Amino acid sequence: MHFELTEEHRAVQEAARDFAKNELLPGVIQRDIESRFPVEEIKKMGELGFMGMMIEPKYNGGGMDTVSYVIAMEELSKIDASASVVMSVNNSLVCWGIERYASEAQKEKYLKPLASGQKLGAFALSEPEAGSDATSQKTEAKLEGDYYVLNGTKNWITNGSQADIYLIFAQTDHSKGHKGISVFFVEKGWEGFTSGHKEDKLGIRASDTTSLMFTDVKVPIENRIGEEGFGFIYAMETLNGGRIGIAAQALGIAAGAYEFALAYSKERKTFGKPISQHQSIQFKLADMATSIEAARLLVYKAAWLKDQGEDYSHASAMAKLYASQVAMDVSIEAVQIHGGYGYVREYHVERLMRDAKITQIYEGTSEIQKIVISRGILR
Ligand code: CAA
Numbered sequence: 001m002h003f004e005l006t007e008e009h010r011a012v013q014e015a016a017r018d019f020a021k022n023e024l025l026p027g028v029i030q031r032d033i034e035s036r037f038p039v040e041e042i043k044k045m046g047e048l049g050f051m052g053m054m055i056e057p058k059y060n061g062g063g064m065d066t067v068s069y070v071i072a073m074e075e076l077s078k079i080d081a082s083a084s085v086v087m088s089v090n091n092s093l094v095c096w097g098i099e100r101y102a103s104e105a106q107k108e109k110y111l112k113p114l115a116s117g118q119k120l121g122a123f124a125l126s127e128p129e130a131g132s133d134a135t136s137q138k139t140e141a142k143l144e145g146d147y148y149v150l151n152g153t154k155n156w157i158t159n160g161s162q163a164d165i166y167l168i169f170a171q172t173d174h175s176k177g178h179k180g181i182s183v184f185f186v187e188k189g190w191e192g193f194t195s196g197h198k199e200d201k202l203g204i205r206a207s208d209t210t211s212l213m214f215t216d217v218k219v220p221i222e223n224r225i226g227e228e229g230f231g232f233i234y235a236m237e238t239l240n241g242g243r244i245g246i247a248a249q250a251l252g253i254a255a256g257a258y259e260f261a262l263a264y265s266k267e268r269k270t271f272g273k274p275i276s277q278h279q280s281i282q283f284k285l286a287d288m289a290t291s292i293e294a295a296r297l298l299v300y301k302a303a304w305l306k307d308q309g310e311d312y313s314h315a316s317a318m319a320k321l322y323a324s325q326v327a328m329d330v331s332i333e334a335v336q337i338h339g340g341y342g343y344v345r346e347y348h349v350e351r352l353m354r355d356a357k358i359t360q361i362y363e364g365t366s367e368i369q370k371i372v373i374s375r376g377i378l379r
């Protein structure tokens with residue numbers, strides 16, 4: 001066992017850190033205020049290889065391991081969790097499953113532009129009445145000749161109006177429950193497919209979250225991934241990896257808030273000395289650093305298990321459950337360490353505190369992670 005990063009990991013870390021500092025930091029506050037999607041920044045992330053990091057080079061990916069991916073997610077999330085969720089969805093919810101389960105023709109057509117960042121993907125599982133209870137899908141796809149006819153509504157979809165290529169989950173046979181759910185590629189602009197307004201959110205405000213509506217959308221039969229009925233398992237397997245990405249995002253939010261607080265504590269003076277010299281601030285910093293380190297070990301372990309080809313479903317749920325709680329706790333303390341300055345936008349920590357909350361909700365709430373973990377323990 002060793003805890004050293006390889007040279008390649010360090011290079012990824014440095015590249016992501018530089019990008020976050022030079023390209024994301026300058027406009028992050030304004031994008032948050034305006035709920036403005038980071039169009040140019042995401043384009044540059046594609047050019048730098050951040051949008052398909054784990055995909056084989058023959059499909060335009062970076063051919064890197066999951067540990068590299070979580071390192072990059074952590075660094076970018078220290079500054080801009082809106083940009084990092086776009087990256088996380090494209091990498092682990094969209095590209096990963098396509099590489100693993102789609103046909104060669106589908107990979108040629110859809111994976112190559114997604115992994116290179118030329119096109120953006122979305123993963124549409126949730127519905128108004130099927131969030132945690134994801135098997136209760138109402139969207140349906142009826143086979144009529146060479147096409148499925150798709151009807152229904154998805155909501156809360158990240159990249160909802162910005163994506164080019166969508167993975168849509170739908171019931172192809174209601175009588176079979178979750179074994180009657182299938183997954184399809186749907187493209188932006190197809191007749192009958194529209195997206196709703198952008199949600200006005202507490203955090204990750206620059207990311208794009210919308211509903212999607214389908215009215216008699218014709219989806220060619222060759223756009224189904226795998227067999228009919230494979231969709232739910234496809235979603236669960238994909239989410240096992242996606243949760244590692246969100247755990248890394250939570251870790252990054254916590255580490256970013258901590259770094260801002262640490263620097264501030266050395267500058268801000270009260271009662272004749274830097275606040276870092278007051279023991280109550282020192283103890284806060286000690287608690288923050290310790291919990292971040294524990295979260296990092298869980299996140300890296302889950303990524304490492306995935307890279308080893310071992311079962312990582314429970315490890316990823318544990319990493320997400322724990323790291324998202326750490327993101328909340330640490331970001332709240334970071335605001336506290338900043339005093340009044342922490343309550344205004346200029347000092348970044350209030351944004352990180354708002355951003356932290358979503359990591360306990362999406363890709364399975366904390367309660368759902370506990371269900372996944374406990375089922376694993378009791379199996
Ligand atoms: N990995 C692999 N397979 C899994 C699995 C996992 N983590 N969890 C469940 N399954 C399989 C089961 O083994 C079972 O398969 P079989 O029928 O072959 O035995 C099948 O899925 C159904 O499982 P359950 O009977 O356990 O189903 P359930 O309805 O009791 O609960 C659940 C399943 C774990 C609660 C699931 O519904 C779930 O994960 N809900 C949360 C949904 C979610 O995470 N949504 C995220 C949307 S994407 C997103 O949020 C993106 C973003 O924000 C950026």
Ligand code: FAD
Pocket residue numbers: 089123124125126128129130131132133155156157158159201204209358361362363364365366367368
């Ligand atoms: P509900 O399922 O209604 O849950 C409400 C509460 O009840 C929660 O606290 C939950 O933990 C609890 N609960 C529910 N069931 C149980 C149970 N069995 N035991 C204990 N507690 C339970 N989805 C996508 O498909 N793609 C996306 O790209 C995407 N992006 C998102 C982006 C944002 C900003 C948001 C807010 C959501 C996004 N989602 C996306 C949806 C997200 O995955 C769901 O919001 C989440 O899974 C919870 O579902 P819900 O909102 O319907 O809450």
